[in-house]
Amino acid sequence: MKRCLDHVIVSVRDLDAAAAAYRRLGFAVMPRAVHHNLGTANHIIQFHSNYFELLGDFHKYADPAMREFMSARFQGEPGESGEGGLSMLSLSCTDLAADRERLIALGHTPSAIMNSAREVVLADGSLDATASSSMLNWRAAPRRWSTLFYSFHGKPHTIWYEPWQTHPNTVHTLAGITYCSNDFAADTPYVNDMLCAAPAEHTSQRCLWPTPQGEWLELLSPAVLAARFAVPVPATPFAVWPVALRYRVQDLSACRQALRNGGVPFVEQAGLITVAAEHAAGAISEFTESTEAPAPPQGPQA
Numbered sequence: 001m002k003r004c005l006d007h008v009i010v011s012v013r014d015l016d017a018a019a020a021a022y023r024r025l026g027f028a029v030m031p032r033a034v035h036h037n038l039g040t041a042n043h044i045i046q047f048h049s050n051y052f053e054l055l056g057d058f059h060k061y062a063d064p065a066m067r068e069f070m071s072a073r074f075q076g077e078p079g080e081s082g083e084g085g086l087s088m089l090s091l092s093c094t095d096l097a098a099d100r101e102r103l104i105a106l107g108h109t110p111s112a113i114m115n116s117a118r119e120v121v122l123a124d125g126s127l128d129a130t131a132s133s134s135m136l137n138w139r140a141a142p143r144r145w146s147t148l149f150y151s152f153h154g155k156p157h158t159i160w161y162e163p164w165q166t167h168p169n170t171v172h173t174l175a176g177i178t179y180c181s182n183d184f185a186a187d188t189p190y191v192n193d194m195l196c197a198a199p200a201e202h203t204s205q206r207c208l209w210p211t212p213q214g215e216w217l218e219l220l221s222p223a224v225l226a227a228r229f230a231v232p233v234p235a236t237p238f239a240v241w242p243v244a245l246r247y248r249v250q251d252l253s254a255c256r257q258a259l260r261n262g263g264v265p266f267v268e269q270a271g272l273i274t275v276a277a278e279h280a281a282g283a284i285s286e287f288t289e290s291t292e293a294p295a296p297p298q299g300p301q302a
Contacts, residue, residue, distance in 0.1 A: 002197045003091040004213035005174060006151045007051045008245060010281045011087040015056035018281045019043045022054065025280060026169025026258030029054075030121070036129075037115040038063070044120075046164040049213055050174045052245075054281065055087075069144065085234075085282030086242035088136075089177055089217070091194060093150035096135050103137055106193050111136040116151070120158050131155040137194060142239040146179060146187055148194045169258040170250035171287070176216040178284075180225050180233075181207075181240040187219060229284055230267040231276040244277075244284035252289040 012018040019029045022045060030044040034057075045052040058066075093099055096113045103110045116132045131154030139147045153159050165172070181187045188207055192198055195217065201208040207219040225233055225243065233243060249255045255273060259266050267274045273287040 001094075002212050003093070003150075003195050004211040005050045005177070005215045005217070006090040006092045007053050008086065008174065008177060008242075009053045009055050009088045009090070010283055011058070011085065012054055012056050012281050015041060015043060015054060018054045018056070021279065021281055024262030024264050025275065025285065026167055026255060026262060027052075027171065028164055028167045030164055033118040033120060035116055035118045037117065038066075042118070044159075044164075045167075046160055047174055048160070048165055048172050050215070051159065052174060069147075085236075085277070086177070086245070087145065088147055088149060089242065090134065090149050090151040093135075093152050096133060096150055096152050099150055100135055103193065108137050108190075108193065111138060111149075122158070122161065128155075128158050130158045132159070137190075139190065143186065145238045145241040146181070146190065148191070150194075167258075168261070169255040169287070171247045171255070172250055173248040173290075174215065174245060175248045175288070175290075176218065176246040177242055178228070178244040178246070179217070179219050179240060179242050180222055181219040182222055183239065184219060184221070187240055191217065191219070229286075230269050230272075230274040231284060233284065234277050234282065242283075244286060246286045246288065248290040249287050250289070250291055252287070255287050255289075 010018070015032060022029050027045045030046070032041055032043055034041045039057070040055055041057040043054040100110050100113065113133055113135050116134045117130050118132070119127055119129050122128055132151060134149055134151045136147060136149040138144070184207055188199065188202070191209060195209050195211070197209060199207040199209050205221045205224045209217045220228055229244065252271065252273065256268070259273070259275065264275060264279050271288060275285040277284045
């Protein structure tokens, strides 16, 4: 079964600064939460079919390998909003154990299944806890920043609920993620195995995978990367790395006003608003208008 985007992770040194930056971008940012077993902390931004995670406190990671992995994301110059950048993408999953066996059979070395539960504040102010678990499919240096993973949510109602899905910028969906790759031949088979699909478009400059939920993942070559965005692309030492996120908004004029209210500079061209990485914790952010918002995912309620 083809996979969809579950959530993206932006790694930050300063969670408070990063959360403030995303509030200036017009997002409703959930209160700080702690992963009971992992040791890290986060702020979540909910959408209708996927979500966004600001992740920090890496020095508290229970797993030394994850501590080292996440800390390596901060090799560049400090950003204005928490010193970070896009680090990982999670795909949807209904059976982590089965997927782990499938990946091993394909020659991959996935991690053990991890408990990634956290306490959350529900819309009525009451406390609950997610029943989330995850599994990473590691990639080695110099390609580790294309590492993807799977997530399973046993209690979806603790992940997706109002009013946290209503944002001043009117974003309703994470539409896609862009990676830069210096070697498509090295990266395409891995993405194929994780998305359970071949790319719908495969040229020397771009590979594109659409998902059943209407999102997409794309690889761009370094040759076309700079021309793709209306803002500068931060330089990195990575062979492959996530560069940008595209969001769908209900009302582009409301999004424009939310950015102005937050004092966030932006570039607008042909119905696409782009915010530079330095104002979004290291992730170039694009906003485009679309009134069609998918329904929240459904799943076990245990």
